Amino acid sequence: GETASFGLSVPNEVRDLTMETLDVSAGSASVIVSYPDSAPRVGTGGEPLHGFALGSSLGDFLASVVGADCSLTTGDEAASAISGRLLLLEKEKRAVPGTEEAELVWSELVVLDHGGSMVRVRFDVLRSICMLDDSLQQDLRKALGARLSARKPAAPKRHTDLTLVARAAASGSGGEAAGSFDELLVSYAQPAKEWLCQYRLEVPPEPLGAAMAEARLRLFATVSNIGEEDWEGVALSLVANELQLLKKESGARKSAAGTLSKGKHKAWGQISDSGNLFVKTLTGK
Numbered sequence: 001g002e003t004a005s006f007g008l009s010v011p012n013e014v015r016d017l018t019m020e021t022l023d024v025s026a027g028s029a030s031v032i033v034s035y036p037d038s039a040p041r042v043g044t045g046g047e048p049l050h051g052f053a054l055g056s057s058l059g060d061f062l063a064s065v066v067g068a069d070c071s072l073t074t075g076d077e078a079a080s081a082i083s084g085r086l087l088l089l090e091k092e093k094r095a096v097p098g099t100e101e102a103e104l105v106w107s108e109l110v111v112l113d114h115g116g117s118m119v120r121v122r123f124d125v126l127r128s129i130c131m132l133d134d135s136l137q138q139d140l141r142k143a144l145g146a147r148l149s150a151r152k153p154a155a156p157k158r159h160t161d162l163t164l165v166a167r168a169a170a171s172g173s174g175g176e177a178a179g180s181f182d183e184l185l186v187s188y189a190q191p192a193k194e195w196l197c198q199y200r201l202e203v204p205p206e207p208l209g210a211a212m213a214e215a216r217l218r219l220f221a222t223v224s225n226i227g228e229e230d231w232e233g234v235a236l237s238l239v240a241n242e243l244q245l246l247k248k249e250s251g252a253r254k255s256a257a258g259t260l261s262k263g264k265h266k267a268w269g270q271i272s273d274s275g276n277l278f279v280k281t282l283t284g285k
Contacts, residue, residue, distance in 0.1 A: 002029070002168040006184055009159045011228065014190055021189035026166040031184070035162045050139040054147055059106025059123065063089050069132040072111065074125045082121065083132070084113035190229075195238055196222045 010018045024031045053064035071083040092107040108122045131137050166184055198220040204213045221238055225231050 004166050004184070006164045006166070008162040008164060008186060010162060011159055012157065015160050018188045018190065021187075023187045024164060024184065026184045027168075029166045029168040032165045032167070033162060034165075035160050050136065050143070052140060052143045054143060057106065059089055059091075062086060062106075062109060062129070065131070065136065068136055070111070070129055071132060072121060072129040073127045074121060075127050076125070082111055082113065082119055084111040084119070086110075087112045087118060190227050193224045193226055198222055 019035075022033065024033060051064065053060040066086050066088060068086050069084070070086050071081050073079075073081050087110040089109045090107055091104045093102040094105050095102050106123055108120050109126075111119045111121065113119055131140065164184060164186070200218045200220065202216040202218060206213045223236060223238075
């Protein structure tokens with residue numbers, strides 16, 4: 001059947017209230033509403049192409065780049081730099097000071113030089129090592145940048161993006177659609193400020209000695225829109241008593257039950273130009 005997907009952005013401070021009072025209809029079609037449990041972390045772009053062992057030890061890192069072209073120097077200043085491909089790394093047992101136990105530690109690496117010789121270099125004399133592969137260096141920089149970015153706290157999101165999927169039933173045997181929808185209607189409650197009464201007494205001026213003219217008392221209502229929805233073109237209904245939207249109210253929302261506004265609009269990008277807003281006043285007038 002026909003399927004359409006819509007988005008609705010809800011401020012996080014009223015997300016619980018919105019979800020508890022959310023009502024969605026799309027004719028005879030079925031509607032599924034979903035939203036993320038938490039805000040996704042901000043990505044850092046493309047993932048590195050190589051899986052480096054970062055943040056542990058030099059031996060672990062070098063073990064993750066076996067096969068790479070490299071150039072290394074030792075503490076012997078008279079010795080020349082050794083260049084070639086990193087062939088393998090070896091471990092050895094070392095006694096743990098103050099105990100009778102031993103641990104395996106990286107002890108030496110083996111480089112296959114350009115002449116085909118295998119050169120052993122112990123870790124305790126290794127002074128520096130340089131990766132000669134440009135693409136490997138770029139991947140390493142990306143990996144280090146991604147690791148650093150992952151430690152940054154995610155930027156807080158002010159809104160939760162709801163996804164509403166309407167799916168009409170499959171067509172009948174005669175080809176007609178068993179279910180369809182022309183529009184998606186969404187209604188939910190949001191906190192609102194109470195409306196206030198304003199009075200104006202109008203007494204027209206009369207010449208001295210003339211009979212008293214008729215005075216008029218005008219009543220006005222002041223309504224404030226503190227939400228993020230545009231009220232242009234909607235119909236307002238002012239309520240002077242408690243507005244019961246739910247049969248059961250949680251204790252956290254009982255104090256706000258009298259200051260709720262209920263609006264209807266279509267989904268993202270298709271805001272309705274009509275609807276009903278119910279606003280109550282605490283004055284009872």
